[in-house]
Amino acid sequence: MTRAVSTVTIESAIAGTFRRVLELDDLDERTDFFAAGGDSLLATRVLSAIAREYDVELTFDEFVVDPTPSGLAALIEVAP
Amino acid sequence: MTVVVVGAGLSGLVAATRLADAGFDVMVMEARNRVGGRTHGIEVAPERWVDAGAAYLGERHTGLVDLLAELGLKTTPTDMDGASRFLLGGDGDQTRDGRFPPLNAVALGEMFDLLDELTRQVDPAAPWLTPDAERLDRLTAAEWAAEHLTHPDARLFFPLFLGEMMAAAPADVSMLHVAFYLRSGGGISYLNAFAGGAQESRVAGGAHQICEQLAADLVARQPGSVRLGEPVVAIEDTGAGVLVRTSYETSSIATGSYDAAAVIIAVPPPLADRIEITPRPAPRATAATGRGSAVKLHLVYPEPLWRDAGLSGWSVNAGGPLLSTVDDSPAEGGAGVLTGFVTGREARAYGALSYDEQRAAAVDQASRVFPELPAPLDFHLTDWVNQDYSRGCYAALFGPGDWLALGPTLATPAGPSGRIHWAGTETSLEFFGLMEGAIRSGQRAADEVTEQHH
Numbered sequence: 001m002t003r004a005v006s007t008v009t010i011e012s013a014i015a016g017t018f019r020r021v022l023e024l025d026d027l028d029e030r031t032d033f034f035a036a037g038g039d040s041l042l043a044t045r046v047l048s049a050i051a052r053e054y055d056v057e058l059t060f061d062e063f064v065v066d067p068t069p070s071g072l073a074a075l076i077e078v079a080p
Numbered sequence: 081m082t083v084v085v086v087g088a089g090l091s092g093l094v095a096a097t098r099l100a101d102a103g104f105d106v107m108v109m110e111a112r113n114r115v116g117g118r119t120h121g122i123e124v125a126p127e128r129w130v131d132a133g134a135a136y137l138g139e140r141h142t143g144l145v146d147l148l149a150e151l152g153l154k155t156t157p158t159d160m161d162g163a164s165r166f167l168l169g170g171d172g173d174q175t176r177d178g179r180f181p182p183l184n185a186v187a188l189g190e191m192f193d194l195l196d197e198l199t200r201q202v203d204p205a206a207p208w209l210t211p212d213a214e215r216l217d218r219l220t221a222a223e224w225a226a227e228h229l230t231h232p233d234a235r236l237f238f239p240l241f242l243g244e245m246m247a248a249a250p251a252d253v254s255m256l257h258v259a260f261y262l263r264s265g266g267g268i269s270y271l272n273a274f275a276g277g278a279q280e281s282r283v284a285g286g287a288h289q290i291c292e293q294l295a296a297d298l299v300a301r302q303p304g305s306v307r308l309g310e311p312v313v314a315i316e317d318t319g320a321g322v323l324v325r326t327s328y329e330t331s332s333i334a335t336g337s338y339d340a341a342a343v344i345i346a347v348p349p350p351l352a353d354r355i356e357i358t359p360r361p362a363p364r365a366t367a368a369t370g371r372g373s374a375v376k377l378h379l380v381y382p383e384p385l386w387r388d389a390g391l392s393g394w395s396v397n398a399g400g401p402l403l404s405t406v407d408d409s410p411a412e413g414g415a416g417v418l419t420g421f422v423t424g425r426e427a428r429a430y431g432a433l434s435y436d437e438q439r440a441a442a443v444d445q446a447s448r449v450f451p452e453l454p455a456p457l458d459f460h461l462t463d464w465v466n467q468d469y470s471r472g473c474y475a476a477l478f479g480p481g482d483w484l485a486l487g488p489t490l491a492t493p494a495g496p497s498g499r500i501h502w503a504g505t506e507t508s509l510e511f512f513g514l515m516e517g518a519i520r521s522g523q524r525a526a527d528e529v530t531e532q533h534h
Contacts, residue, residue, distance in 0.1 A: 040180035042269055051189075
């Protein structure tokens with residue numbers, strides 16, 4: 001239960017990061033970063049924000065597997 | 081009423097056309113034996129052209145988009161299908177999908193965060209008034225990188241990024257200029273992107289057609305209005321008008337003399353400063369102003385053979401001369417063209433080699449980056465750094481202190497009666513260094529003249 005709540009929190013924080021780097025308000029935890037106009041350069045800025053916030057360094061290849069706030073939150077959850 | 085325009089590049093011809101539309105007589109003086117300035121076409125196969133100079137555009141380049149429509153020219157999307165090849169050393173030697181280099185993404189993200197933050201700080205209407213401009217303009221990009229970029233991958237990528245974005249070595253430009261350039265071009269993301277960005281498309285058949293058509297139209301309306309091989313050597317503002325003196329190629333003394341109501345100087349800043357202008361206006365360049373450092377190469381194949389191997393033709397390389405390559409094959413077929421960019425410090429070192437050495441180095445590197453390709457059928461080299469009538473490309477590089485010194489008078493008419501006007505992409509705060517900046521500057525200069533003499 002606690003875990004589910006924290007995943008939701010992370011998802012919503014990452015959605016906030018998406019909004020900031022994409023300069024786009026209309027997105028949610030299932031929004032695909034690239035479909036919403038993101039590119040690889042902007043993706044690195046999401047990854048640097050995740051590293052700052054959660055001390056988790058994801059790679060670009062990990063990012064593209066499920067490039068949504070919920071996909072990234074799941075990766076952060078399982079990161080060592 | 082006659083207006084003289086110095087330089088038959090994009091900005092000069094746009095200005096001259098607009099003035100002709102407004103009812104002025106125009107005389108465009110061009111030093112070279114061709115029009116186009118930093119746009120130039122190379123015919124790589126019968127009726128198949130590639131851009132030796134400026135090439136790309138995006139939808140935000142509204143002046144260029146409109147001009148192409150007026151001239152009936154079409155665009156071709158820049159295709160990026162297939163895998164990219166990276167030779168960045170160690171784990172950085174990879175073939176992979178997309179344009180993202182096999183480098184530490186978090187480290188690059190931190191670098192782009194810092195650049196984005198600086199870019200947003202810039203005052204786009206007056207970069208010299210940016211908060212902290214004094215410090216940022218004294219700091220070179222190399223000094224900034226040494227202070228702020230700690231990860232080796234960021235330190236490796238930063239010069240490649242600056243080379244690609246603005247044909248600059250980090251030591252040659254001030255950090256204010258970097259931040260301004262990125263801001264002016266629409267931000268790091270827009271300026272960097274192909275699809276959806278500033279490299280979204282090319283002019284089908286070559287960007288050189290723009291100036292060729294503008295010049296042909298002008299000459300048809302006003303015979304003799306575009307004069308080739310006639311550099312302007314001196315301009316005098318007499319208070320009642322301007323006197324423009326030219327020389328012919330064979331002579332270094334002034335041999336031609338033209339009276340005009342006003343003059344638009346539409347050449348790069350270092351060239352503008354070589355014209356003897358009386359009375360002397362504020363300088364257009366300083367000792368710190370550098371030449372845009374780009375050599376563009378074209379390797380010609382029978383067809384885009386790399387596509388058969390699932391490759392896009394895009395490569396990024398830590399070693400020179402070819403720091404990056406891109407597929408510029410004509411959309412109509414008939415040739416495969418890999419364009420190679422030699423930029424920054426590599427461009428200057430490369431420019432010092434003999435032609436045979438240049439060709440051997442490029443062909444050899446292409447065979448290492450793309451071992452699946454045969455030797456190219458043909459090779460073309462355009463060294464913009466050492467062309468006397470460009471002195472660099474994409475644009476002049478503003479070095480330490482240049483924005484503070486030159487910025488405030490960049491586009492201010494000179495002379496006692498303000499009859500000397502400035503155009504050229506370096507005088508445009510919007511899309512500086514791009515074709516779009518050139519067009520907007522030409523429109524602005526023409527409007528100044530029209531306003532003054534209506």
